[in-house]
Every structure is written in C-alpha cells, then in structure tokens.
Amino acid sequence: MCLSIPGKVLEISFEKEVKFGKVDFGGIQKRVCLQYLTDVVVGDYALVHVGFAIAKVDEEEAAKTYKLLEEMGQVEAELMGAEQA
C-alpha cells in the first residue's frame, strides 16, 4: 500500500501548530499534512501518501535520474545497432 503521488505545494498553513498545505496533482488540489517535511516551501514537489507528504521530490536528483535513464537505454540501442551491422 505504498501508493503515493507527487504533487506541487501551492500553499502552506498551520492548524494548531501542525503544518498543512494545499497540493496540486495535475489540476486536482488536495489538503495534505506537511508535518513530516520540515523544510518544504511553496513551489516544492512532494510525494503524498494517504493525505501525508512523506518525501520532497529532489529536482536535481530527478533531472540526473532522467538523464541516466535516457543514456542507459541509448548505449544499449547503439550497441544493438553495432552488432547488427
């Protein structure tokens, strides 16, 4: 039951000292508890599970991963191409 979705933090507020936020998921906005992301700010992306943000999405790491995935496949494709030649 890990099902979690990344969303963008639009607003942050405090209810009885507990940090909450309005998070946007591709157009749908939900109230999410942010108490476990102590340093999250508006504009950050957070991974949300049953109404709680459990992790911040690290944009730099995401870019690195994406680049790696593209390259990982590229090398293989080139090698496959070479073998067939």
Add this chain to the structure above:
Amino acid sequence: MKYIDEYRDPQAAKRLVKRLAAVTRECGPDGVTVMHVCGSHEQAIAKFGLRAILPPGLEVIMGPGCPVCVTDVPEVDEAISLASDRKVILTYGDMLRVPGSNGSLAIAQAKGADIRVVYGPHATVAIAKGSPDRDFVFFASGFETTAVATAGVILAGPPPNLSFLSTHKYIPPVMEIMCEMPDSRIQGFLAAGNAATITGWGIFEPFVRRHKLPVVVGGFEPLDILSALIDLAELVRDGRAEVKNAYPRCVTREGNRAAQRALWEVFELVGGQWRGIAHIPNGNIRIREAYRAYDARARFWINTEAMAASGVSELARRCICGDIMSGVATPHDCAMFGKECTPLDPVGACMVSMEGTCKIWHEYGAPPQRARSIMRSA
C-alpha cells in the same frame, strides 16, 4: 503530470528492456530470480504490461507485500467484533471484503453495522468529532509508510471518542524470512521506494551484509522499475551484495527523520502472525503503552472467541494465499482461482485487495510462461 509522465516514456522503456535482457543473459544459463515485497510494485508491473516484456530468464516474484492480504484472520475478527458491538468502524476500502473467521466487515455492514470507508487517517478526526456520542475505531491497516500517517493523527491528540486498532506491519523482517526459506532461489530484492523514503535505504545495509544478497530500492513508474531491475541484475551478475538506491529523487540514506521519530514515538515492534505465512519476529507494529489511551484493544474488551470457534470453512482450507505470498506458488497453481474464488466472491485475502497477487493476475492477466512456482517441480 510532472515527475510521472517522463518516467513512462515508451521509447525509453523499450531501450531499457533491451538492456535488461542483455544483463539477464550475462547472468548465465540459470537466469536471475528476484523478489519484490510491495503490492504497489506488482500493480505497476501488471498495469504497465511489464510482465509481458520482461526477458525470459528474469523471474520477478511477488513476495508478501500486500498489507491487506497479510492482515491475519484474528485481526479482521477484532474489527468485526467491534462493529457488531455498535462501534463505528472507519477503514480503508480494501479491508471491507477480507474474510475473517466468519464473514467480513462488508457482511457485518449488510447486517446493520456502521462501517465507513476513509482514504486517510486525518478524515477520522472530523468524523468522530461530528458524532461525540458514538465510539469510533480506525482500523489501521498498512505497512510502515501508512503507520507514519496513523502516528501523526495520534500525536495531534484525537477526540476522546476515537481509538485505533493497529494491524500495521513492518516489511524488513519478512525479507529475512523469505530469503531464509529452504529452497529459496531469491538472488536479490527490489525494495519498495516509498517505504524507503521513510526508513532510508541505509536500513538494508545490515541485511545485505548478513544475507549476501543485493537490494535495490526502486520507484513505481515503468522506467523506475526497469532501471531498478537492471541495477539488481547487474549486482547479481557481478556477485555484489550491496544496496543501491535507484530512486534518489525521493529516497536518501537516512530517510525522513521527522517521520521516523513520530512512528517510533507512538508505535513499537512485536512479533506476530502474517496471514497464511508465518510468525514474523518484529513484523507487527503496535501502539506503545504510553499511548494506550488511544488503543482500541486497551479501551474495549474485544471478544473474538465465538467467531474463531466457528472453524475454518471448506473453501478457506483449500486457499493457498500463504504460498502465493511467499512466492512458493502462483495464482495459477490454485484450483479455485477464477472459479470459486473471484474478486466478487473472494475466498482468500489475495483476491480482495487491489494489491493482492490473485486480484492483480485476475484483472490484468499473467502470461502462462511466467506462471512457474519458485520450487522447481519434480
């Protein structure tokens, strides 16, 4: 959607599959056998059609990663007993149809019990406050990721008429049990990325040292899963018993310290039975003594003897969910799969939960050539 769409690129997926096939071939004639322990991973693999394109020689077994499926019969009986005793049960939808000793929450509901579905523990607070004269119990199922949310609500100070029945479970110990099973062919684990955002990937370092098996922490989009499997196959190929983080955009070595503090402030680990599997030491997450004021088991006398005394039904006796969850059998090994046991009329828990192996295979199908059991048949 950002951070989802780019990890679903079909062209990139095709290239990754080629790479995975090449690495699998490099592992030798016996191929590679790995296990994942997350229902969400199985769902993603099925939903994105990955089972059909995984290379022959690579076997990805689903272990006991469906939290609903491993909630034990007595635990379901506790919820039904409370429901029958005029407590309002607040539950995740998945738990409604799970069979207990005698019926399910859905059947109790049909008989007049007040049972309501919630999508997260926060909702329970407003609902309980709305009816201060009724007793509400949150049936808190799920693994450690979900337990973190329950802890948050308990720490915020729930209303006095709300208590919690924790059937939360902890995954790391079951990985130990799985790879220690006799005849286990598991050569590595794909670990659940979202649980690791909480615990950190460092939690697997003692495990890989002890068992000399690699662990790769993976995300849930198709490219995440494929790249994690490539990493895992490479580690198996090279005989490297290491932890690799293939989900660095969300997972760090230490994890979420604030969430960990809240989790272990409210909860502690105890041994317990996982449905159909075994007694798992430190496998159950239970409310600590300091918070027993919110523990439904401390607040109410829960009598499950009458239900348990009714005995195990004929169909339940033939259920092999336990073997399926341990990776020892597949749904195709079960004579009742798709016949007496269907999503509408489930016999075992694996057919109830949207993360249950049987439910997933029933809904999305499974290519027959994948339907081999982990035990090499004589």
